[in-house]
Amino acid sequence: MNIVIIGQGAIGLLWYYTLNQQPENNVTLQCSIHVKNLPDKMSFTDIAQKKHQQNIHLANNDDFQQADLVIYCLKAYAIDKANSQYHSITNPQAIIIYAHNGLLDLNKLSEQAHNIQPKIAMLMTHGSLKTNDFEIKHTGEGHCDIGLLHGDISQTHKGKLIKVLNTALPKVTWQNNIKEKQWLKLAINCVINPLTAIHNCENGSIASEQFQQDIETILQELVVIAAKNDLNLSIECLTKDVLKVAENTARNCSSMRSDVLAKRKTEIDHINGFIHQQGIKHHIATPCNTELWQQIKKLETDYSS
Numbered sequence: 001m002n003i004v005i006i007g008q009g010a011i012g013l014l015w016y017y018t019l020n021q022q023p024e025n026n027v028t029l030q031c032s033i034h035v036k037n038l039p040d041k042m043s044f045t046d047i048a049q050k051k052h053q054q055n056i057h058l059a060n061n062d063d064f065q066q067a068d069l070v071i072y073c074l075k076a077y078a079i080d081k082a083n084s085q086y087h088s089i090t091n092p093q094a095i096i097i098y099a100h101n102g103l104l105d106l107n108k109l110s111e112q113a114h115n116i117q118p119k120i121a122m123l124m125t126h127g128s129l130k131t132n133d134f135e136i137k138h139t140g141e142g143h144c145d146i147g148l149l150h151g152d153i154s155q156t157h158k159g160k161l162i163k164v165l166n167t168a169l170p171k172v173t174w175q176n177n178i179k180e181k182q183w184l185k186l187a188i189n190c191v192i193n194p195l196t197a198i199h200n201c202e203n204g205s206i207a208s209e210q211f212q213q214d215i216e217t218i219l220q221e222l223v224v225i226a227a228k229n230d231l232n233l234s235i236e237c238l239t240k241d242v243l244k245v246a247e248n249t250a251r252n253c254s255s256m257r258s259d260v261l262a263k264r265k266t267e268i269d270h271i272n273g274f275i276h277q278q279g280i281k282h283h284i285a286t287p288c289n290t291e292l293w294q295q296i297k298k299l300e301t302d303y304s305s
């Protein structure tokens with residue numbers, strides 16, 4: 001399969017390395033920013049702490065034109081711009097996958113899409129840590145859910161796609177209702193990401209008594225907004241899921257906390273900010289999510305000014 005990976009972050013490099021291990025794949029990397037002193041190889045430390053190296057082949061226009069699969073491993077806020085940048089040079093038959101936290105405005109994606117081009121969402125729970133530029137560590141085995149957001153995909157293409165991804169990074173599961181899975185992931189991110197970033201704590205701390213009222217309010221607001229999007233979510237199940245992820249990733253630094261500590265832009269607009277925007281759209285107050293969104297925006301403004 002001809003594959004282009006967009007983004008040289010922890011997730012982009014994880015797919016770049018693992019997909020490269022199948023000799024029948026031709027995998028190239030599109031860096032999201034201009035990289036000075038690009039090394040020849042990337043380094044990958046597997047779960048058993050063994051270090052491996054992989055040549056870096058950068059993508060060119062021909063690679064996009066011949067791609068069977070393009071995986072956008074970017075932050076949610078970078079997807080729109082990247083779509084406009086690469087859409088016109090990408091093979092119209094290529095399968096497009098988006099791997100990011102938070103939710104995007106689906107209408108925008110469909111406007112840019114070739115009519116029936118399959119656009120797929122990918123939700124991952126693998127732990128991948130970027131230890132340096134072009135250096136990653138696979139810190140936790142997880143799983144991956146994928147499902148169709150827009151367009152159409154034949155059974156043959158779907159079967160081939162799952163086989164290639166599953167061989168690279170098991171286990172990958174096709175979800176017929178990816179929208180519901182996206183909202184479950186959104187709920188986890190709406191709780192863990194801003195609270196760990198604001199209180200500068202590891203994910204495991206979220207289980208402590210001090211956060212239980214906030215968790216309940218964040219999730220109650222999310223459930224009301226989800227209902228406006230034709231999704232019936234249960235607050236009890238969501239609370240259990242959030243606490244389970246906090247326990248399973250107890251020693252991890254959430255992506256938003258990492259962004260704040262490194263003074264980078266966060267994905268807050270697509271997480272609690274998404275709930276806030278949906279609240280405005282449907283005339284529903286979401287005070288807790290709105291406040292968390294504002295608090296993180298203030299942190300971002302403070303360190304970027």
Ligand code: PAF
Pocket residue numbers: 101188189192193203245249252253254255256
């Ligand atoms: O964004 C993150 O860090 C992750 O999605 C999660 C699940 C909150 C675990 O750290």
